Amino acid sequence: MATVAALGAAWAGTQALRSPGSTAASAASSASASASVEAQSRTELAPGTVFVPPADPSSAPATPSASAPAPAPPAEARGSAGASPSPAGSKPGPAAAAPAAKREPAASAPKTTAKAAFAPGYDSAADGQQALDAALRAAAADGKQVLLDFGANWCGNCKAADKVFGQPATNALLNDSYHLVKIDIGSQNSANFSILRKYSSGGGSYKMPVLIVLSPPGTVRTDTHQSGNPALTADGLGSFLRQWS
Incomplete structure (x- = not known):
């Protein structure tokens, strides 16, 4: 038992x-x-790096559909468009006025391309996607490259790069060959993280600044998260800009 x-x-x-x-x-x-x-990995990041969490599949935006057809005109517009001509015997309207004499356009001054002043730092309130879309539209029109600069205002390396980008010679290279888009990833902006993940597939910890060059159609040409940053000096960044211009 x-x-x-x-x-x-x-x-x-x-x-x-x-x-x-x-x-x-x-x-x-x-x-x-x-x-x-995961919390330990975030607290043990090297200086000048940021941890970008993986994308959440449930929060991915829906795939945009094809353009919707133009809405049908109002009933009043359809009625007026299909109205029958005036009955016989009605008085004709006034004769159309003769066209005014064509004036020759005045000679315009030659267009000059203004050099954009470089603005250091990263605007945490800016819409990164809107700025990127505008840069891609401009690149499609003029053939320049798009330079994405992902960084943070507390990042020492980003401040060093900004100092060089603001120098006259380097700034001239930027203006001549690139549309620069600076995107803040230091304030945990999930929308900006999504832009970074779209163009840099490495994931995890990113050493800033992350510099990504896009062709006018939006194809990645180089990504310093994969290749490593150039020296953040006039010679280093100048060579980088000339190489991918």
Whole structure:
């Protein structure tokens, strides 16, 4: 009888280990450990780097559909468009006035391209996607490249790069060959993280600044998250800009 009782107690213990409560506790413990590892990875970042979380599939925007057809005109417009001509015997309208004499356009002054003043830092309130879209439209019109500069206002390397970009010779290279878009990734802006993930597939920790050159159609030509940053000096950044212009 003692043996039977012992076997029964062992069986009950096994069932308790397999119970839903035990499984849930184990899963919670595993999730807590995973979160702890991720939190530790964020706190151990090297200076001048930022952790970009992976994309959340549930938050991905819907794929844009084809352009919707133009709306039908109002009933009044359809009625007026299909109205029958005036009945016979009605008085004709006044004769159309003769066209005015064509004037020759005045000679215009030759167009000059203004050099854009370089603005250091990253605007955390700016719409990064809107700025990128505008740069791509301008690039499609003039054939320049688009330079994406992802960084943060607290990043020392970003400040060093800004200092060089603001120098006359480097700024001339930027204006002549690029449309510069500076995007803040230091304030945990999820929309800006999405732009970075779109053009740089490395993921994880990014050493700033991340410089990405796009062709006018929007194709990635180079990504310093993959290739490494050039020296953040006049010679280093100047060579980089000339290489991809």
